[in-house]
Amino acid sequence: MDNYEYLELDSQGREIRLMTLLPGKAGEEIHVTLRNVTLDPASPPSYEALSYAWGSAQDTLRIRVATEAIAKQAVHRSLDWSKSTLGSSDRDGFPRDSFHGVPYSSLDVTSNLAVALQHLRYEREPRVLWIDAICINQQDVHERSAQVERMGDIYRSARQTTIWLGPEEDDSCLAIEALDHLASKVTVDWSTYTVLAIGENRDDVDQDQDLPVDTEQLSSIERLLGRPWFERLWVWQEVRLARSAIVVCGLTFLQWDRFRCASFCLWYRGYLGDLSDKIIGILSCESSEEQASYTDLFSNLWKSRLCKCSDQRDRIYALVNVSSLPRSQSPAGQPVLRPDYSKDAGRVFQDFVLWEIEGSHSLRILLYCDLQEALPNVPSWVPNLPASIHQGSIHYFSAAGNTTAEAIHDGNGVLEVTGAFVSPIGEIIDVESPEEGWLDWQYDDFCGEIRRLAKLILGSAENNIYPTGLGLPEAFCRTIHLNSFADSVDNAAPAPALFQDAFDELSRILDQSGDKSTKSNVKRYLDNIELRSRKLFTTSDGYMGLAPLAARPGDQVSVLLGCQAPIVLRPADDGCFVVVGYCYIHGYGDGEAFFGPLPAEWSRVRRQNGFCFIERSTGISQFTDPRLGELPDGWRRISDSVEQFPEFFNSSTSEWTWDDPRQSAEAIRARGVDLRTILMK
Secondary structure, three states, X not given: OOEOOOOOOOOOOOEEEEEEEOOOOOOOOOEEEEEEEEOOOXXXXXXXXXXXXXXXXXXXXXXXXXXHHHHXXXXXXXXXXXXXXXXOEOOOOOEOOEEOOEEEEEEEEEHXXXXXXXXXXXXXXOEEEEOHHHXXXXXXHHHHHHHHHOHHHHHHHOOEEEEEEEOOOOOHHHHHHHHHHHHOOEEEEOOOOEEEEOOOOOHHHOOOOOOOOOHHHHHHHHHHHOOHHHHEOOHHHHHHOOOOEEEEEOOEEEEHHHHHHHHHHHHHOOOOHHHHHHHHHHHOOOOOOOOOOOOXXXXXXXXXXXXXXXXXXXXXXXXXXXXXXXXXXXXXXXXXXXXXXXXXXXXXXXXXXXXXHHHHOOOHHHHHOEHHHOOOOOOOOOOOOOOOOOOOHHHHOOOOOOOOOOEEEOOOOOEEEEEEEEEEEEEEEOOOOOOOOHHHOOHHHHHHHHHHHHHHHHHOOOOOEOOOOOEHHHHHHHHHOOOOOHHHEOOOOOOOOOXXXXXXXXXXXXXXXXOHHHHHHHHHHHHHOOOOOEEEEEEOOOOEEEEEOOOOOOOEEEEEOOXXXXXXEEEOOOOOEEEEEEOEEOOOOOOHHHHOOOOOOEEEEEEOOEEEEEEOOOOOEEOOOOOXXXXXXXXXXXOOOOOOOOOEEEOOXXXXXXXXXXXXHHHHHHOOOOOEEEEEO
């Protein structure tokens, strides 16, 4: 039997292929037809999209694929679908490997997919599906790239997405029945991720009451949620964009909304143990109806960091459709990031970095660069995704204020940016950390390491005053916490410690006055410490900070326009710099490099929609940085509400922008700041 040869899709990218799964009984061979159709999202053809785990590419089975002639017959006239090839000739006398006299070809599919097709096939009528492994010619790189770009439209346009978890086993029927029952008792407010009771009986959401699942049911649910589908990266797009989705396991099924709701409730109540980190990302994915606004790609990269994909390029391609605005709402002039499988992973990541910088007008992507985890043969300003993606206190930084990035790529791997050098790193102090991590340390071990570091930092100082005027112990406390305390952030979850609580605990540790009663405070203190995977450093002018593990003396600390944290750069022989990673240097986290210190009567607080400034004496808050002064002639701010992002309008030129003209490179240079062009390679 010949291998199936795909009919080319139209060169304009309007067509997709649909597969018709021909009817048959259990155990019979799989027969399908393929046809090219035009996909117009406004008036799409009727089909289901399949979401499943591919399985091993080395474990394959052959299915029979009818030629295009069969597909056309299937569309234009009714056929007796029971007349498939049987034995050496079929019941009408047609030869083997034919359907109504039209020859079949063959196509290799993974065993996982073959099992899915056996279960999804109807006995008496055809079923129209879109399945990536079959409907995309995987050997054609250009087609694969073009069709992956269209996958957002494909899943949005499908009348239903069918989620195949695998055949019935390990009490999967019991698991789905238990989830269905739980879904009849509770629902989830996805805007707040809160579990609510259905009806007046609140026992099922009472934290003091057990959920209506017994030990046997819970074990079966854990086995079901441990199946490979929940580890796939592509399911983020497939489920999120679905108009409607149904979960199928063997012959048992449940609507995805109910499956997701019940599973989330189990996670919320702490029933899922080690599975929690693995599945919470996909369970918390908003559907297309729930997703009201732009969803940050870095947030999705973090949530999906444990997901698996066989091709590292898909780390980007699988998330772009669910992380960016629709094309009609994309930033003006920003090109679409198009999949291109002719490029290697390093080039794809580089294209993504340049696309992200252009779209965000920021250099926030540099916060995820780490020289110790750098990819081979790519520029140092391209992070290793998702290995270097993390959450943490960098979100509280505002080293460059609300400046806009200036970045130009020369086409040969050199990125030209604008910024100021703060100070070179002088001394590096290694942090002694066990392989199992800080949270597993004994209390005494932790205290001993903090005392050792404090002695090296505080004992070597000429006086007890930090360059900003703080006492040196307070500066040390703020440094090892990246200055991220509940005093300067609203509604963070989990809430960080108050500065005074952390400082009191540090004082007890340094004085060695801590006893058993202080251990209750240690876990919260440990959770807020930021010394893991960091090195302490000092500068020749007395500043201290935390740097990446790859940092070394002589590296330059810089603050770049459009980058919220300082970046450590390593000078190269050719005048360029290598990106080592982001750092924290106390005294340069609030825009001081460009605007000077914040006046003592003001404090900066991070809120959900950005940073604001609070006047201590009155408690009045505003978005405007009090260091900036008046707007230039002709400019006015449209709103100064702390509930809105700033907008600026120039009445002379009718220019509208989100960029504060007082924070432009020109305005910063007028302040006397030595802004310079920095070449990163």
